[in-house]
Amino acid sequence: MRLRRLAPQLVLAVYLIGAVAPLVAVGVFGFVNQRDGFTIEPLLALLSEDSAIQPILNSVLLTVLTVVVGYAIVIPSLLWMHLRTPRLLGAAETASLLPYVIPAIALVGGVNLVLRPLFPGFFVNVLSLVPFYIIITLPFMFRTIDSGLRSLDLHTLMRAGESLGSGALRNFFTVILPNLWSAIVSGSLLVVMMASGELVMAQLMLHKTFPTMLIELGQSQVRLAAALSFITILGSWVLMALMVVLGRGRNATARVSQFSI
Amino acid sequence: MITTGTHHLDAHSLRLSQITKTYGDKTVLHSIDLDVKPGEFVSLLGPSGCGKSTALKIIGGFEAATSGTVQIGGADMTRIKAKDRGTGIVFQQYSLFPHLTAGQNIEFGLKVKRMPKSERRSRVEELLAMVGLEEHGGKYPHQLSGGQQQRVALARALAVEPRILLLDEPLSALDAKVRERLREEIVRIHRDRGTTTIMVTHDQEEALAMADRVAVMNAGRIAQFDTPHAIYSAPEPEFVADFIGVMNRLTPEQVTETSVRLLGEVLPRAAVTLAIDGDVLIRPEDLEISAQTDGGGLITDLTLRGGFTSVNVLLHDLEHHVRVDMPTGTAAALRTGDRVRVSPSLRMAADQSRVNAQAGIRPDSDAAEDRRGAIA
Numbered sequence: 001m002r003l004r005r006l007a008p009q010l011v012l013a014v015y016l017i018g019a020v021a022p023l024v025a026v027g028v029f030g031f032v033n034q035r036d037g038f039t040i041e042p043l044l045a046l047l048s049e050d051s052a053i054q055p056i057l058n059s060v061l062l063t064v065l066t067v068v069v070g071y072a073i074v075i076p077s078l079l080w081m082h083l084r085t086p087r088l089l090g091a092a093e094t095a096s097l098l099p100y101v102i103p104a105i106a107l108v109g110g111v112n113l114v115l116r117p118l119f120p121g122f123f124v125n126v127l128s129l130v131p132f133y134i135i136i137t138l139p140f141m142f143r144t145i146d147s148g149l150r151s152l153d154l155h156t157l158m159r160a161g162e163s164l165g166s167g168a169l170r171n172f173f174t175v176i177l178p179n180l181w182s183a184i185v186s187g188s189l190l191v192v193m194m195a196s197g198e199l200v201m202a203q204l205m206l207h208k209t210f211p212t213m214l215i216e217l218g219q220s221q222v223r224l225a226a227a228l229s230f231i232t233i234l235g236s237w238v239l240m241a242l243m244v245v246l247g248r249g250r251n252a253t254a255r256v257s258q259f260s261i
Numbered sequence: 262m263i264t265t266g267t268h269h270l271d272a273h274s275l276r277l278s279q280i281t282k283t284y285g286d287k288t289v290l291h292s293i294d295l296d297v298k299p300g301e302f303v304s305l306l307g308p309s310g311c312g313k314s315t316a317l318k319i320i321g322g323f324e325a326a327t328s329g330t331v332q333i334g335g336a337d338m339t340r341i342k343a344k345d346r347g348t349g350i351v352f353q354q355y356s357l358f359p360h361l362t363a364g365q366n367i368e369f370g371l372k373v374k375r376m377p378k379s380e381r382r383s384r385v386e387e388l389l390a391m392v393g394l395e396e397h398g399g400k401y402p403h404q405l406s407g408g409q410q411q412r413v414a415l416a417r418a419l420a421v422e423p424r425i426l427l428l429d430e431p432l433s434a435l436d437a438k439v440r441e442r443l444r445e446e447i448v449r450i451h452r453d454r455g456t457t458t459i460m461v462t463h464d465q466e467e468a469l470a471m472a473d474r475v476a477v478m479n480a481g482r483i484a485q486f487d488t489p490h491a492i493y494s495a496p497e498p499e500f501v502a503d504f505i506g507v508m509n510r511l512t513p514e515q516v517t518e519t520s521v522r523l524l525g526e527v528l529p530r531a532a533v534t535l536a537i538d539g540d541v542l543i544r545p546e547d548l549e550i551s552a553q554t555d556g557g558g559l560i561t562d563l564t565l566r567g568g569f570t571s572v573n574v575l576l577h578d579l580e581h582h583v584r585v586d587m588p589t590g591t592a593a594a595l596r597t598g599d600r601v602r603v604s605p606s607l608r609m610a611a612d613q614s615r616v617n618a619q620a621g622i623r624p625d626s627d628a629a630e631d632r633r634g635a636i637a
Contacts, residue, residue, distance in 0.1 A: 153355040159323050160358070160414075162343040163350040164370030164421055174369075178360040 023233060030227030042224050043231075052213060058126050059196050059210035066133040066195040067188045073134070074141045075184075079176060082149050083158065089146070096142035099135050104200040107132065112204075126207045133195045140190040148183025152176070189243040193236060272334035273299035273424050273457040275320065280329035282315050282481075289315050291481040292329065297425075297474075300455040302448075304468035307478035308504070313461045314429065316478070320459060321427050322346045333424055349418030350427040354434040356414055357402040363413045364389065364398035370421035388416040391450065408439035415447065419456065428460035432467060444471060465505050469493060477501045494544075498536040509548065509583045510540045524604050543605065545571060545586035550595070553602040558583075560599045565589060574603050 032038050046052045081088050111132075116123050154176070161171040199211040210232075218225040275297040282290040290312045297303050305313040318324040320331060322343030330339045338346055349370075357366050364385050371381045389398050392412035402410055411431055418426060431447070432440045448471050451458055462468050468475045469489040476486040477500070484504075485497040496502040515522040516539065519530050523541050534542040550558075550572060557577025564571040570592035572585045583603060595601070 152359070156352050156356045157358065159321070159343070159350065160352065160356045160417075161369075162323070163321060163346075163348060163418065163423075163427075165344050165373040166369070167342075167344055170373070175358055179358070181360075 023230070026226050026233075027230040030223055030225075030230050033223060040227075042221070043227050046217075046224055046228075055208040055213040056210050058208060062126070062129055062133060062209065063192055063195040065127065065130045066137060067191050069130060070134045070137060070141050070191060071145075071184060071188070074138070074145055075177070075180065076172075078142070078145050078149055079154070079172070082154050093142065093146070096138050099138055104132075104136065104198075105204065107135070108201050108204040123205065126209070129198075129202060129205065129207060129209075132201050132205075133198060136198070136201075137191040137194050140194070141187050144183045144187030144190075145180060148180045152179055185243050185246050189240060192239065271299060274332075274334055275425055275457060275459070276330075276332040276335075277316070277320070278330045278332070280316065280319060280326045280331070282312070282319065282324070283327045289481050290319075290326075293481075293483055295476060295483065295486065297457060297459065299457055302451050302458045302460070302471060302473045304460045304462055304472035304475045305478055306462055306465055306468040306475050309463060311478040312481040313463075313478050317427055317429055317459060317461045320425065321348050321350050347421075347424040348427055349421060349423030349425075350429060351411065351414045351418050351431045353430045354407065354410070357410055357417070359402050362399050362401055363394060363405065363409075366402070366413055367417045367420050370417065374421065384420060388420050391419075391453075392416045392446070406439070407435050408443055411435065411443060412446070415450070419450070419454065423456065426456045426458045428458060430461055430463070433462070433464070447471065469505075477504060479504070495534060496542070498534055498542055502534060502536070502542045507545050507584060508542045509545060510536065510542060511581065511583065512539070513541045526604050528605055545584040547606055548583060548585040549604050549606040550574065550585050550587065550601045551604070552595070552599060554600050558601045558603050560595060560597050560601060563592065563595060563597060574601060576603065 031040060031043075078092075081092060111123075122128050157175050157179075158168075158171050161175045162168075166174065197211055198209070199215065202209040202212050203215070214225055214228055214232075217228065275295070277293055277295040280290055280293040280295075281288065293312075293316060295303075295316075305316055307313045315324065319326045322331075322338070322341060326339065330337055332338060333346065333348070357363075358369065361369065367385045367388050368381055371384060376384070385398065386395075389395050392415060394409060394412055394416075397405060397409060397413075402413070405413065415431070428447070432443055435443065444467060460468070460472065469492065472489060474487060475489055475492050477484045477492060477497070479500045484500040485492060487495075492501060492505060496505055496508075502508050511523060513521050513523045513533075513535075514525075516535070517530070521528050521530055521533050521535075521541060523533070523543075536542055546569070558574040560572055561575050561582070562571075562573035564573075566586075566589075568589060569586045570589045572587065572592060572595060574583050574585060575581075576583060585603060
């Protein structure tokens with residue numbers, strides 16, 4: 001009896017030790033040193049250097065572009081398929097899952113062999129990573145938007161809009177898009193996580209992003225890398241919480257599409 | 262009060278001419294003609310797959326006809342996009358914009374029309390009042406019941422003052438009580454505003470109760486287009502007679518130019534509906550039963566249906582069953598196994614000739630042939 005009552009607490013304790021303790025340890029290791037005790041000096045020093053700011057900005061830019069361009073491609077094409085060619089949806093879903101089975105390293109290897117010689121200038125630019133990030137985040141964008149669209153009676157909504165004098169474009173922006181908001185938010189949470197944390201492709205394509213910087217720092221200034229990791233983890237939690245709150249919209253798709261991966 | 266432009270009555274007429282629709286090699290509509298007068302409430306009634314919904318979609322501009330023309334207010338609308346047709350539509354369900362409140366849903370079409378904000382607001386208030394949802398303007402669709410959602414959808418469609426209001430099975434998704442109430446409400450709103458209305462339904466009771474005229478459709482054709490009363494009492498014998506209500510089929514003893522002898526009674530020829538094969542089609546309530554120990558009929562079954570009771574009688578030839586509907590009070594004296602005599606009611610002959618005189622039609626099969634399709 002007693003054991004049964006204690007079991008939940010036990011599980012919680014194990015979780016705290018297993019998951020939170022390492023995190024706290026990283027934080028302590030990162031921000032405390034023998035000489036100064038708790039300090040954020042090294043971090044501030046790092047952030048005042050251009051060589052650190054650039055990778056961070058690169059990561060932010062890449063993430064934003066991945067989300068914006070990705071959804072700008074995925075939403076209209078999925079809407080089109082739902083309305084006009086629903087038979088293609090099955091094939092499209094299979095295609096959207098391909099990134100899962102193609103390892104990043106194979107993708108980059110192929111690109112380096114085939115595409116880089118053709119467009120050498122393009123791959124020098126850090127933004128050349130955007131198409132790759134869109135490919136690897138495609139499954140998340142596809143599934144969230146797909147389930148968002150499925151929860152709507154698209155034909156009826158489009159026709160209702162039309163009968164009220166609204167054209168296709170206006171219907172898209174004032175009827176369909178607002179109803180996909182929560183699907184977009186919950187999907188972009190995952191896209192943001194993946195795009196901002198992607199290492200392999202950036203590293204192999206020789207671009208400097210936040211994750212590659214973290215790896216570099218880890219080889220020379222271990223404490224600094226730990227401090228940055230700690231901040232990143234907390235930051236992503238805050239981001240996650242924020243998006244959950246944002247996505248808890250009042251519209252009908254909210255309950256359906258939130259985290260329905 | 263909103264005026265629906267009564268001085269432009271003609272702008273609210275609808276005419277379908279030879280509308281044909283084919284999907285691949287399947288023809289869904291066979292050269293349909295339909296002429297709807299301004300302010301009229303017309304119902305397209307028929308079994309599923311008869312083409313009634315396709316016809317509605319073609320009127321609304323959501324589908325293109327393969328051939329034929331759609332005219333609204335005398336102007337050819339066949340090639341005009343749905344958004345420019347001036348038709349409002351209420352769907353079966355789930356057509357409200359889920360991210361907008363009831364009030365904002367109604368406001369949507371007005372915003373598209375760029376109506377000034379103050380005017381918009383008062384219009385929304387007025388329409389909410391019209392459908393009895395003054396207090397629910399701020400609620401989202403998922404917070405409203407099915408009946409309330411349909412009221413909002415109706416208000417939204419009427420907000421833009423459409424020339425033609427299209428109702429696509431608007432009551433089918435509702436439960437019986439709500440359906441009845443909303444039915445009365447739609448009829449009341451139609452009476453008040455006089456918007457030309459086309460309603461698609463598979464529910465004959467709904468069509469007969471609500472519409473000014475009913476177009477009964479079958480297999481892509483309009484079998485009969487007439488007033489509910491005429492549809493019921495003088496149905497087109499091939500399809501409509503079987504589809505609408507219950508019909509007894511009896512072989513008459515004798516048919517002459519002017520009279521029909523049925524179950525031993527002589528009826529005026531004009532008072533009965535004759536099928537193609539020569540059978541007389543007669544409604545259960547147009548037959549009478551009299552208890553008679555030596556009568557040729559035998560009661561095989563009594564079914565209580567509320568106010569009236571259906572009596573199944575096996576006729577003396579021991580082959581034909583007829584159903585006779587009579588007031589439950591009168592039927593209380595009858596028992597299964599009783600011997601009875603069945604005869605056409607005298608009321609029937611009188612009633613029917615009056616109806617036909619009013620509608621200006623003769624219920625013989627030649628006239629029914631003429632009636633098929635449109636009546637201008």
